Amino acid sequence: MNSLRPATSRSKTETKPSRPVQVADAIKSWVVEQGLQSGDRLPGEGELIERFGMAKGTIREAMRILEAQGLVKTRTGPGGGSFVHEVSQQRARALLGNYFYFKHLTIADIYQLRRVLEPELAASLAGTLSEEVLTELESNIARYAEPAKTLDEEREQHIASLRFHALLAAQSGNALLGFLIDFMVRMLSDLTVYRELYSPPNIGLWSKGRDYQERLVQALRQGEGDTARAIMQEHMITAQRLMEGQEAQMLRQFISE
Amino acid sequence: MNSLRPATSRSKTETKPSRPVQVADAIKSWVVEQGLQSGDRLPGEGELIERFGMAKGTIREAMRILEAQGLVKTRTGPGGGSFVHEVSQQRARALLGNYFYFKHLTIADIYQLRRVLEPELAASLAGTLSEEVLTELESNIARYAEPAKTLDEEREQHIASLRFHALLAAQSGNALLGFLIDFMVRMLSDLTVYRELYSPPNIGLWSKGRDYQERLVQALRQGEGDTARAIMQEHMITAQRLMEGQEAQMLRQFISE
DNA sequence: ATCTATTTGTACGTATGTATT
């Protein structure tokens, strides 16, 4: 049969992992071996206790580890138990956010990537979007057609304009590219960018940004990849200039799902 | 003083999180509020049991969650306990890898990003690297100066040439860019790319790749950012051609730390 | 090198909560 046991061999330099971690790892590789898919059921607590010869608490801690990683979901009740679960984008984003919590990313850091990745995304999406999605993009742009009148409105519009990019990211056939752009957009949304958005030069840049997005949707609809890329390139340069000098600080908090 | 309690208010649509998750979240935000830094000590099991009024097992499961996320490390013994811990790059990589385990990334997906990010990295590093690092890069290149004679050697060289890029990534002042390139490089290292590397066209491309890296180091040493970018751009195109058509499959396994 | 104190780690029995039938 299959051996569902914790690995015991360990190199000397490694810090010995606690048993729950071992159990979690064992279950993980067992899932891979069995080729279990999202939705498939894991053995129940009782059975795991038997197979590992360990106490309920240990097994439970192991399940918590897998759950924290977003790999399993657990339900109570009859027919309940733990189930393999595809790691959600939210979860992945939160976990990656924890890493950058300690890294003090700056706006410049994020834009160094956006500047090159967003145009790439735009180009690859040209001609592939359904009219439905294109309409959604346009109605999103409509949310900030009029200049904001209050600081709060300003902030909302800013978030909405970032949402435009999240919508695009969600359409990417490249999961890595899509995830990353979404991640960056959400990081920017979490920024505190309340200051000086009303200053004359920024107002100009801002309305220009909306203009870029409108032209971009057209290029995407017409399937003009190179045009879309070029528009997005300019858009990013504009956006970066808009956000730079805001002295914005990354929120010092963990991203919640 | 500070309230170290699980949040109880929840919207209706959300699935009610189990208590350990609540406890973990509470501890997380408490850490942020207190401004605890990496290395700072968390209250011991006993104290948490008191403050939360919960059983030992529950508290322990909460700690496992935080541990799984890489946010705390726990030690036994006197002076032991749980400590805030900066999420390591390895951990972040493993957790993100879990997400993409279900996404079936292709080589083309990864190269769509590498093609634009690696040149960006190269340009930003020009003139910033110490002679020590430059030497390390050169000695890394030396590892695949001679064509491989066995399949195994071939594979090792391939990994080593990817390591060149990981070394560069580690030097990036942009944590996001550095992490990402490292992540992609490791994904590629985990690929099964044993087939047809000996075919005549590939041999040519391969030696050309080594040449690019040598010229790149020179450009970096001389501080010629644009040159470095251009070289890397060509290098990526070559590398992509080398890997494409390999019909390589992403390893279907979770990335271990 | 051994003991001792401290703190986490494991075990297990029992009771409670929750959802399905």
Add this chain to the structure above:
DNA sequence: AAATACATACGTACAAATAGA
């Protein structure tokens, strides 16, 4: 409504690890 099947939570006892005397 009641029985069932499962996870969830609790409390205590004991084992293991480690720093310091």
